[in-house]
Amino acid sequence: MxxxxxxxxxxxxxxxRLATVPxxxxxxxxxxxxxxxxxxxxESEKGEIGLPPPFWAFAWAGGQAVARYVLDQPGTVAGxxxxxxxxxxGLVSIAAALSGAASVTAAEIDEYAVTAIALNAAANDVTVDARCADLLDGDGAPAEVVLAGDVFYERGMAQRVLPFLQRARERxxxxxxxxxxxAYLPRERFTEIASYRVPVIADLEDSAVKTSVVWQLS
Structure with a gap:
């Protein structure tokens, strides 16, 4: 290190603090x-304004939904x-590893997130390849399963993520x-496969519980 x-x-x-995800x-x-x-x-620790917020410090509703689905349906990722x-x-990555994925790559653009993923993977005794990389101009190869929790939270992100996911699906x-x-999830492009009531931190959302859907790209 x-x-x-x-x-x-x-x-x-x-x-x-190291805690169980409810x-x-x-x-x-x-x-x-x-x-x-x-x-x-x-922001103070990084020494400048405008760098990625600490998304790594919270279990976001969309990620919890995907993790729950993968753990309940391990055949989705096994092998x-x-x-x-x-x-x-790294919540979703860890769930995939626990469910028997052959390999798991976690992609992030924030070095703090990459470090957090490594710490979290070690805490759960699983192997995750955490990479600080912007992959959105590619198609996610060679991954056979692409998972994304809560990525349609702003317009600019959605405009890059959707074409990436489409290219992954097309291959x-x-x-x-x-x-x-x-607001920026194009629901007409997806099929709902599961829905959960997920507890969240009220400071981050508009309620203490969010209905979170797992969608499959059609």
Whole structure:
């Protein structure tokens, strides 16, 4: 572990606690108890404004839905190469690994998230290849299953994510997306395969429970 990575890991550990995910109790993550103050501390720690917020410190509703589905339906990923896009804490990646995926790659553009994913994978005794990389100009190859939790939260992100997911689907990958009703999800492109009532942090959402759907790209 490099000095830089070590300092990031120390910051993550100091701002979170290792806890069971309520809706996915098979998984433990380094989670923050509050949101706004951590946003501010993360900007201070990184030394500049405008870098990715600490998405890695929370179990987002869409990711919890995908993780729950994968654990309940392990045949979705068992023996297959899996890509977890915009992986955040790595919750979905860990669920895939626990469900018998042949390999799991977690892609993130935030070095803090990549470090958090590594810490979380170790805490759950699974192997996840966490990469700091923007993959959205490609098609996710060679992954046979592409999973994405809560990626349609803003217009710009949606405009890049959807073509990526379409290219992955066109080359034959199974594409599943978890979404708690974000405005930019093009529902007409997807088929609903599961729905859950997921507990969330009220500071991050408009309620303490969100109906979160797992969608399959048609």
């Amino acid at each position: 490099s000095a830089t990575t070590a300092s990031v890991a120390e910051f993550i550990a100091s701002q979170t 809706f996915v109790p098979e998984v433990r993550l380094h989670l923050a108890d509050e949101a706004i103050a951590l946003w501010e501390r993360t 297959r190469r899996v890509l977890d896009l915009a992986a955040g804490s 034959g990958a199974l594409v599943l997306v978890g979404d708690p009703g974000r």
